[in-house]
Each structure stands twice: as structure tokens, then as C-alpha cells.
Amino acid sequence: MKKPLSLYIHLPFCNSKCNYCSFVSEVRDEKCKQRYVKALVREIQIQGAKYNKHFEIRTVFIGGGTPSSLPLGGIREIMSAVYKNFSVKADSEITIELNPNSASAEKIHEYVLAGVNRFSIGLQCTNGKVLSKMGRTHTSADFDKTIETIREYGISNINADVMLGFPGQTLADVKATLEHLIALKLPHISSYMLSVEEGTKLETMIDKGVLYLPTEKQVVNMYNTTVSVLEKNGYERYELSNFARPGFASKHNNVYWNRTDYLGVGVSSHSYVAGVRFANTSKIDDYIKIVETQDKPPVSHAKKITVSEKREEAIMLSLRTMNGLSVDEFQKEFGENILSTKNDALKKLIKLGLVIIDKNNNIKVTDKGYLVLNRIILELA
Ligand SMILES: C[S@@+](CC[C@H](N)C(=O)[O-])C[C@H]1O[C@@H](n2cnc3c(N)ncnc32)[C@H](O)[C@@H]1O
Ligand code: SF4
Structure with missing residues (x-):
């Protein structure tokens, strides 16, 4: 019998870079995106030939960056490669990450046809002033429109990412954001406390005194309020930052915490298969070049864990x-x-x-x- 495997697919592109974000994601042109998709498809073929004999995919997570910043057809091409090269169990959870203003109805339709049955959208906060300080280019209304479109395609399994502790964000903002999501009846909410990452615009703005972080006490208060508001409204905190209505906990997330095997493809992705951890290079151009010229996954380090x-x-x-x-x-x-x-x-x-x-x-x-x-x-x- 084949063993369960989860697949993570990294798309390292965004339409603009948020001030706080240090994820491997860049603003790149269409030509680069095309070459990347081609390299990714090749990596999927190579890894399929290696793992498909012993493993069956149970969850897929298409993350980023912003996968929806790929032009139309990109996700379909990637998912066809997955289906051709791996056995994917019929009821697998297949998630894609979206930005509220980067997914047209046409793209969402494409994703659903490609088997996506769970959407994860970064809202962060409903207050437009906070969103613009974050460097986000969407509004709360864009988020609502995206939810409406996803639901029109019959998908109810939707997550929203919310951030806590951003400069200028108040407890009232956090409450308003949560109440908005509760009113929309979203079944899953991820709530992340801001981490100020090295080399980000946010770090410079804080260093220069342009923005001020809230106190630890204020952040703790935001987190505790999040827990109590969500629990009162039927969400269960199944992990530090993740809340779900019954039956909607993310199967893919659980794989990481339960230490089940997962394979990552794409730049900077990490894998843990059969007791070995390995990671791909974190530079987009190196990733493309290595796959194109050496026809192998660009693994930068691998280690059997003790x-x-x-x-x-x-x-x-x-x-x-x-x-x-x-x-x-x-x-x-x-x-x-x-x-x-x-x-x-x-x-x-x-x-x-x-x-x-x-x-x-x-x-x-x-x-x-x-x-x-x-x-x-x-x-x-
Ligand atoms: C890859 S992004 C989500 C998809 C999409 N690119 C977006 O931003 O809407 C994953 C999530 O990580 C969180 N995140 C990113 N950088 C963070 C940071 N420095 N501190 C806390 N949360 C962060 C945000 O909530 C973001 O929605
Ligand atoms: S938070 Fe999301 S949209 Fe913003 S830069 Fe990071 S990956 Fe891109």
C-alpha cells in the first residue's frame, strides 16, 4: 500500500511586495513566470518518477508568494503535471493562496477545474489605513468580492489570514476584522502575530521612527481577544494561530505538526520524506537555471534527521x-x-x-x- 504524502508547491511571485514580508516572493515579468512554470513542471516530473511508486498524495498546498499572480493557465498546467506524475487520492484537500485583488472570476474558475477545493486569502485587516501602511494594494471590499466569487463556484472551504500587532492597528481594528469574517461565515481563520523580519521595509520604517510597534501587552490583548471572540462564535483553536469551525481544520497544516511526509517543489520549498529533510535553493534565477541546465531538482541541502x-x-x-x-x-x-x-x-x-x-x-x-x-x-x- 502506498504511503500518504503531502505536496507543497511554491509560486514566488507577487504583484507588489508588502512592507513586512520576507517570504521568497518577487515582482517579476511574464517571461520569468513562464520559465518558472516550465521548470516547476519539470521538477514535478522528476520527483513523480522518484516518489510515485511508494507514495499517494493526500493534500496539496499551492502557496507563495501569490499563486494567483500567475497568468491564466499557469495553475492548470502545474496541476496537470501533478495529476500526470503522481497518484492523487480522490478526496484530497487542494488549497491555493490568493490575494484579494489578484484573482479574477476566470482564474478562480480555472483553479476549481484544476481540482482546487480550498482557498486561503490574505485579508490581514479590514481597516484601509492599516492595509496601506502594510503596503497592501487591496481593500476589504476586494476581499468580500473574492469570497462571493469563490462561493459562486460552490466552494465553502475558505480561510482568511489575519495579522495582529501591526503599527497603528488597534484592538478595535482586530475586533472589527474578526466580526467581519464571522458575519461572512468563513469556516477557517489564521491569525498571525506580526514578526518584524530582517531586511524588510517595515524594519527600516521602525528603525527610523516612521512607524511604532504596539507594546507586548497590547499584542497579547489582541491575541487573547482573537481567541475569545472566535471561540464564542463556534471556532476551535486547533493550533496556536489556526481557528476552524468543526470539520474545517486544514488537513495540510496538520501534516506539518504531525510530522507526516511532505514534498515541496519550487524555489525555497522544504521537504521531509522518509526521515530526510531537504530544501531547494531560495533564489528564483538559480532555481530556473539549475532545472533548465542540469535537469535535476535544485536541492541546496539534505540531511537525515537524528x-x-x-x-x-x-x-x-x-x-x-x-x-x-x-x-x-x-x-x-x-x-x-x-x-x-x-x-x-x-x-x-x-x-x-x-x-x-x-x-x-x-x-x-x-x-x-x-x-x-x-x-x-x-x-x-
Ligand atoms: C504567503 S502569504 C498569503 C498569500 C498572499 N500572498 C497574501 O498575502 O494575501 C501568507 C501569510 O503570511 C502572513 N505573513 C507574512 N509575513 C508575515 C510577517 N512578517 N509577520 C506575520 N505574518 C506574516 C500574512 O498573514 C500572509 O497572509
Ligand atoms: S504577504 Fe503575500 S502579497 Fe504580500 S509580499 Fe508577502 S507573499 Fe506577497
Whole structure:
């Protein structure tokens, strides 16, 4: 029987670059996009020949960058290569990321015909002033229109990305954004706390005193408000930053946290297959050139992960999730009873109200604990 595999496809293009973003994504011309799609299709063929015999795809995530910034026909070409070179299970979750103003009805129709059944759209905030400080080029109304179009094609599985803690964004902005999404009945919301990335325009603006970050207390308040507003409205926080109505948790996201095999294709993509981690080069031009001239995936480094790395990852990833760390499964996989090896640390964390051990013997982070998750991970790793 074939093993389950998740596929991540990276499209590194955007129509403009947001001030805070350090993702591998650039504004490029149509010629570059065409060459990239061609190289990507070739990589899919090569990886299909290697993995299709033993693996069956269960989830696909077409991410970026902004996949919808590809011209019409690009996603169809990429997905045909996936279907030709891999077995894709019939009920696979297939997600695409969109920007609110880069996906025409024609493009959305193309994606649905190519098998896409889940859409993820970056809204960030409904306040236009905050959006323009972010360097975003869309309005809240563009977002609403995109949702309407997606629903016209019969798709209800939709996520919106929301950002917390951007300079100038208030708690009232966060509440208004969430209320807007709740009124739209979106079944999934990802809520990310702003991280100021090196080399971004945002970093320079903060350094020069053009923009001011909110205080930590304000950001914590925004996160806690997000949790309580969403939980009151029937969303479950199934991971630190992810909230879903019943039945709408992302299967692809869960693969990362459960450490199931995933293969990444495209520039800067990461993979974890059969205990080996590998990553493609993160430069668009190098990616295209290597595939074109050497006819091989442009892997920049690969490493078999050790048992101790696996153990640390198991702790780090499971504690982010609502299900927490299963003491019994951990013992089965690593031959270690974490309740005894980390007895003192656990006692301290429980006393501080940061973790609990539930009746099924799972170590779970509490609401208070989520705010200091890195500290908890360090104590238990
Ligand atoms: C690849 S982008 C999403 C798709 C699309 N390009 C867009 O922006 O609408 C993924 C998400 O990451 C989040 N993100 C990007 N940079 C971030 C940062 N520096 N801090 C926090 N969240 C960030 C944003 O919420 C963004 O929607
Ligand atoms: S946040 Fe999205 S649209 Fe903005 S630059 Fe990053 S990937 Fe592109």
C-alpha cells in the first residue's frame, strides 16, 4: 500500500511586495513566470518518477508568494503535471493562496477545474489605513468580492489570514476584522502575530521612527481577544494561530505538526520524506537555471534527521496543537516516559498554570501557556 504524502508547491511571485514580508516572493515579468512554470513542471516530473511508486498524495498546498499572480493557465498546467506524475487520492484537500485583488472570476474558475477545493486569502485587516501602511494594494471590499466569487463556484472551504500587532492597528481594528469574517461565515481563520523580519521595509520604517510597534501587552490583548471572540462564535483553536469551525481544520497544516511526509517543489520549498529533510535553493534565477541546465531538482541541502532531532521536533510541534503531546505515543516512538524524565519541569509548568495533563494522558498548553510557548518548549525539550 502506498504511503500518504503531502505536496507543497511554491509560486514566488507577487504583484507588489508588502512592507513586512520576507517570504521568497518577487515582482517579476511574464517571461520569468513562464520559465518558472516550465521548470516547476519539470521538477514535478522528476520527483513523480522518484516518489510515485511508494507514495499517494493526500493534500496539496499551492502557496507563495501569490499563486494567483500567475497568468491564466499557469495553475492548470502545474496541476496537470501533478495529476500526470503522481497518484492523487480522490478526496484530497487542494488549497491555493490568493490575494484579494489578484484573482479574477476566470482564474478562480480555472483553479476549481484544476481540482482546487480550498482557498486561503490574505485579508490581514479590514481597516484601509492599516492595509496601506502594510503596503497592501487591496481593500476589504476586494476581499468580500473574492469570497462571493469563490462561493459562486460552490466552494465553502475558505480561510482568511489575519495579522495582529501591526503599527497603528488597534484592538478595535482586530475586533472589527474578526466580526467581519464571522458575519461572512468563513469556516477557517489564521491569525498571525506580526514578526518584524530582517531586511524588510517595515524594519527600516521602525528603525527610523516612521512607524511604532504596539507594546507586548497590547499584542497579547489582541491575541487573547482573537481567541475569545472566535471561540464564542463556534471556532476551535486547533493550533496556536489556526481557528476552524468543526470539520474545517486544514488537513495540510496538520501534516506539518504531525510530522507526516511532505514534498515541496519550487524555489525555497522544504521537504521531509522518509526521515530526510531537504530544501531547494531560495533564489528564483538559480532555481530556473539549475532545472533548465542540469535537469535535476535544485536541492541546496539534505540531511537525515537524528533521533534526538526527531524527539525535539515531536515536542515542539505537538505542543503547538490543541491535541498536545501524547505521553503514550511519545513513549512508543522514543522509549521515554516524559512524565518521569521531565517530572520537575512539568510540575513547575503545571503549578504556573502553563500546561495541563488531561485524562487521556496528553500534555496540553493552556491559554496562558500559549503566550510563552517557546519557554515551555525549552523546558520540555
Ligand atoms: C504567503 S502569504 C498569503 C498569500 C498572499 N500572498 C497574501 O498575502 O494575501 C501568507 C501569510 O503570511 C502572513 N505573513 C507574512 N509575513 C508575515 C510577517 N512578517 N509577520 C506575520 N505574518 C506574516 C500574512 O498573514 C500572509 O497572509
Ligand atoms: S504577504 Fe503575500 S502579497 Fe504580500 S509580499 Fe508577502 S507573499 Fe506577497
